[in-house]
Amino acid sequence: MGIFTNKERNAIVFAAALALLGSGLDYLYKRVPAARSIRLVSERQMKIDINEADMRTLMQVPGIGNVTARRILEYRQRIGRIQDLEELRGLKGITPKRFEKLQEELAVE
Amino acid sequence: MKRPLVVVAVLVCAGIIYGACLRVPFAYTYSAAIALLCVTLLWGEKKISFCDAFLCAAVFLCAGAVARDQQTLSSRHFCRYLQFQSDGYYIFKGQVASEPYVDASKVSFVLSVTEIQQDAFWYRCCGNLFVRLRTEGKLEYADTLLIKGKVRRACDSLITQGKDLRLFRTPQDHALRCTEATIIKRRGLNPRYSFKRVALRFRARLTRILCRYIPLPAADVMSALVLGERRSIPLALNRAMIKTGTVHILVVSGFHVGIVTAVLIATLQSAQVPRRIRLFCVIPALCFYCMVVGCASSVVRATVMASIFLCAGFFRREADVYNSLAAAAIVILSINPRQIFDIGFQLSFASVLSIAYFYPRLSSFLRIRCVKPRPLRYFLRACLVSASAWLGTMGLIACYFRLFSPITVVANLFIVPLASLATAAGFLVLGVGAWCPFLGRSFGLASELLISLMLAINSMFIKIPLAYIYLR
Numbered sequence: 143m144g145i146f147t148n149k150e151r152n153a154i155v156f157a158a159a160l161a162l163l164g165s166g167l168d169y170l171y172k173r174v175p176a177a178r179s180i181r182l183v184s185e186r187q188m189k190i191d192i193n194e195a196d197m198r199t200l201m202q203v204p205g206i207g208n209v210t211a212r213r214i215l216e217y218r219q220r221i222g223r224i225q226d227l228e229e230l231r232g233l234k235g236i237t238p239k240r241f242e243k244l245q246e247e248l249a250v251e
Numbered sequence: 252m253k254r255p256l257v258v259v260a261v262l263v264c265a266g267i268i269y270g271a272c273l274r275v276p277f278a279y280t281y282s283a284a285i286a287l288l289c290v291t292l293l294w295g296e297k298k299i300s301f302c303d304a305f306l307c308a309a310v311f312l313c314a315g316a317v318a319r320d321q322q323t324l325s326s327r328h329f330c331r332y333l334q335f336q337s338d339g340y341y342i343f344k345g346q347v348a349s350e351p352y353v354d355a356s357k358v359s360f361v362l363s364v365t366e367i368q369q370d371a372f373w374y375r376c377c378g379n380l381f382v383r384l385r386t387e388g389k390l391e392y393a394d395t396l397l398i399k400g401k402v403r404r405a406c407d408s409l410i411t412q413g414k415d416l417r418l419f420r421t422p423q424d425h426a427l428r429c430t431e432a433t434i435i436k437r438r439g440l441n442p443r444y445s446f447k448r449v450a451l452r453f454r455a456r457l458t459r460i461l462c463r464y465i466p467l468p469a470a471d472v473m474s475a476l477v478l479g480e481r482r483s484i485p486l487a488l489n490r491a492m493i494k495t496g497t498v499h500i501l502v503v504s505g506f507h508v509g510i511v512t513a514v515l516i517a518t519l520q521s522a523q524v525p526r527r528i529r530l531f532c533v534i535p536a537l538c539f540y541c542m543v544v545g546c547a548s549s550v551v552r553a554t555v556m557a558s559i560f561l562c563a564g565f566f567r568r569e570a571d572v573y574n575s576l577a578a579a580a581i582v583i584l585s586i587n588p589r590q591i592f593d594i595g596f597q598l599s600f601a602s603v604l605s606i607a608y609f610y611p612r613l614s615s616f617l618r619i620r621c622v623k624p625r626p627l628r629y630f631l632r633a634c635l636v637s638a639s640a641w642l643g644t645m646g647l648i649a650c651y652f653r654l655f656s657p658i659t660v661v662a663n664l665f666i667v668p669l670a671s672l673a674t675a676a677g678f679l680v681l682g683v684g685a686w687c688p689f690l691g692r693s694f695g696l697a698s699e700l701l702i703s704l705m706l707a708i709n710s711m712f713i714k715i716p717l718a719y720i721y722l723r
Contacts, residue, residue, distance in 0.1 A: 164693025
């Protein structure tokens with residue numbers, strides 16, 4: 143009979159492997175700071191694509207209500223595709239303060 | 252009968268739907284339930300089959316009556332004192348009944364109203380009111396407040412972050428919100444709610460540990476994975492996970508409860524604690540974990556099921572998955588019958604029921620046991636679990652999200668193992684991070700990598716043509 147049961151062994155192996163992986167990454171980030179900037183998930187992927195979003199999705203964004211969502215959709219239909227988020231500044235009801243808030247949630251892919 | 256609780260749970264669910272959706276007067280349902288119960292008692296020993304049928308009908312009507320009663324406003328409900336045609340302000344006294352959600356400059360929470368002022372008189376009342384206001388100070392769960400504000404009917408576009416829907420028992424107070432509100436006075440913490448406050452403070456502390464060692468936005472995802480804190484999850488990420496049918500990994504459920512149980516049992520086992528005492532230590536700890544993660548339907552279900560399984564071991568009896576699932580449903584619905592209409596409740600029970608039903612059948616049909624190579628056998632089993640869950644939840648997802656995701660089964664095969672590893676890593680960060688910063692940092696970086704990989708795979712699946720189809 144060994145010191146550990148199978149389950150205990152697996153748990154210790156997992157923790158050790160994770161600690162090694164983390165230490166390796168830490169070392170890599172310290173030696174090659176540029177490695178930190180290589181991310182599998184970009185900040186942009188965490189935002190809603192304004193050209194893809196439908197009415198319901200837009201209305202879930204804090205700061206966008208029924209009317210603003212409709213205005214954004216109408217504008218998108220009119221011009222075909224929004225090239226830059228800055229274009230939203232021209233829409234009625236989007237104040238500079240609200241625009242700043244929207245930038246945190248919206249992006250143009 | 253082999254599974255009596257299943258029958259009771261089905262009858263209770265049907266009864267709640269009947270009571271909440273059909274407009275049958277309460278008195279009819281109530282008197283019919285009493286009559287049927289009397290018949291059951293009188294004929295109980297003579298005609299057993301008739302008696303069972305009457306008893307089933309009585310349980311059904313009883314649940315219907317309870318659901319109907321829940322929908323009726325109490326005579327002391329604060330809504331009775333409101334006059335919607337007037338634009339006047341009301342003054343409410345009550346306790347913060349949900350964890351306050353801070354969004355930029357505003358804070359949202361549910362106020363459990365205890366008193367309302369009208370015409371310079373104070374009236375004792377009850378009910379919950381969703382409040383959103385600007386405040387300088389930091390609010391806490393169970394804070395006693397005096398609030399002045401207008402009451403409006405909430406529209407669909409209302410930001411509902413911080414609105415814990417489980418606290419609302421009637422459609423009337425669910426549809427109200429307090430606007431233009433200000434805090435007149437803060438009267439400290441109500442000691443009655445101390446247990447939940449301790450749990451929430453503990454959660455806040457754990458969240459801080461996660462944020463210390465795991466870089467953003469991975470820390471937000473980890474908070475959802477381990478602590479059920481989904482409020483910081485970006486909307487885009489949430490929608491992306493819905494599209495691939497993997498959003499369930501962001502919900503604390505049976506897997507998390509399983510990890511906590513295993514860790515607790517292993518710790519107590521290594522401390523040579525006797526088996527019986529071990530079980531009695533684990534169940535309260537699971538209940539505390541359930542409170543910490545916010546008592547969502549999925550975690551309450553998992554806690555009840557785990558407790559039943561543990562108790563079954565204690566009494567040396569075999570636990571039945573259907574009966575324990577039914578017991579969990581009865582517990583949740585007895586706390587709030589309106590939970591049956593909650594999508595989280597429906598998805599949680601549908602997926603577990605579906606796995607319990609389809610998985611053994613599919614497994615024996617495809618003869619998975621006969622597959623010799625062990626890795627292939629595990630892979631096939633994982634495929635079948637994923638497919639079984641998908642079969643059970645497909646209809647609900649199509650109905651609620653207007654979405655059909657053929658990619659779900661494949662996406663889950665890759666994402667669920669990664670999420671499982673990330674969750675286990677998250678628990679390690681929490682366990683070790685508090686006292687060993689170096690290890691905490693190592694585990695944190697490894698967790699970030701796992702989460703990033705998981706999200707990258709998810710966004711890769713979304714880009715596959717016909718990965719998801721919006722239904723009209």
